[in-house]
Amino acid sequence: MNTLKMGIIGGGPGSMIGDIHKITATPSGKAQLVCGAFSSDPKKSQEKGKSLGLDQNRIYDSFQDMIYKESKLPQAERMDFVAITTPNYLHAEVSKLALEAGFHVMCDKPLSFDLEEAIDLQKVVRKAKGIFAMTYTYRGYPLLKKAADLVASQHLGNIRKVRVNYSQGWLSNMIEADGHKQALWRTDPTKSGNGGTIADIGTHAFNLLESVTGLRVSRLCADVSTLVKGRQLDDDTNIILEMENGAKGVLSVSQICTGEDNDLSLQIYGDKAGLVWDNSQPNELNLKYPDFTTDSIKSIEKEGESMTEVNIPGHSPYFTEGFQNIYEAFFKAIENHDKPLTHSFMLPGIEDGVRGMLFIEKAIESSNKKVWIELQN
Template structure:
């Protein structure tokens, strides 16, 4: 496989997620960054591009310019794929332009500004020759893939109870009023969409619940709230869920849990055994039995970041490895295009696709609807 040429849209000075995409995609030498439109401010885009050693003629002032000019370059020069790392409201437009221009796309989550955009983008993907994937990062964690395999093989038996909790505390104060860059757009409904925390980390929790259990959420009853006074968008959500097989459970997400860095946990209980995974110890998977004994599946503990170039508060080295595993699956899909089917890609746990993104947007839409109505709602269109 030849080295793929990467472009980035977003990820300008001060951005964390753009650096994560760049570092993890290029870590194994399977990809090389060749171009970027790093900011809507041309000066900031130029600053970032130059710091990465890019040629001036491959640093663009806008994503429109970048996609158009890259598409007009000879095939052996232009980028092969683009990583979309902008705020949510730009995702669908950028992805549509890139796919229509013949490029593969890796998009950050959530998929789009709203469900309508997501469904329109899904049609574009279905008609495109390009591979479209998303960075639901935890899908790249090796023990979560292992957990999905155990459940698929019925080692827990019939699933009866599920519980997923994702708690952060970085929005416990009204830091958007102080000009905090990440808080400014993530708490702005014009850039984030209708969902705040429910979109930012709620979609992670929802995607992991469905992908690990191998089951869809059938219906939910949600309480979606803005608990910090003066905030324009939700920062906390507590949701009852019913799975398609009748299993019951809860999904709780919060970014106002004061003092919490990145506390993420998944509990799944069947009639034969239970399974527990915690982000605080991501290298351990606990399998619990009716007699109160347990097996611990354990990987090597990693004490240092896999890269010194990026600092990810609250995350273990497995976070960057998870990103890298998703990119590796993405590269395999690109290489296999034409030989493998879309079903093959969809069955790859470590490669979230457009369907995952659409389900995430449906989840946001229905959770907010349920909260507004104070009623159970079905997760269907």
């Protein structure tokens, strides 16, 4: 397989996620960063591109300029795929433009500004030649794929109870008022959409729950709250769920849990066994049985494979491994011309993104109306 040429849109100076895309897509040698439009501010875009050693002619002032000019280059020179690391409100617009120009796309979550945009983009993806994938990062964790396999094999039996919790504390105070870059756009409804915390980490929790259990949420009753006075978007959400098989569930996400870095956990209970995974020990999966015994499954290092480890506050080294595994699945799909995507746990696609936007919209509707809401698309 020839080295794929990568472009990045977003991820300017001070951004964490853009750097993560670059360092996890390129270490295997299967991809090389060749261009980027890193900021809506041309000076900042140039600054970032130069720091990455890019040719000045391949550092663009806007994503529109980048996609147009790259599409006009000879096939051997132009980028093959683009990583979209912008705030939410640009995800769908940039994805659509890139797909229509013939590029493959790796997009951050959530998929779009709102559900209507998501459904429109889904139509574009289905017609496009390029492959569209998303970075629901925890889908790249080997032990969570193992968990999904155990559930699918009926090792747990009939699923009856599910719980997912994702707690952070970085928005415990009104840091957006002090100009905190990441907080500013994530708490701004013109940049983030109608969802704050529910969009930022709630979609992670929701996608993890559905992908590992293999079950869809059929309906929900939500309390979507803003607990820091003066904040424009939600920062705490608690939801009661009912799964399509009748199982009961709870999803809780918050970014105002003071002192918490990145506390994510998943519990699935069937009539034969229970399964427990915690991000504080991401290389361990615990199985619990009716006689109160426990089996522990631990991840095994992959021989001959080098995983990139980067120190990210609140995250384990498995976070970047998850990113890298998703990119490896993405590259394989490109190599095999796998369009439309066949189901792969480690390669989330457009359906995951649309489902996530449906979840945000229906949870907020449920909270506003204080009623149970069906979750179907």
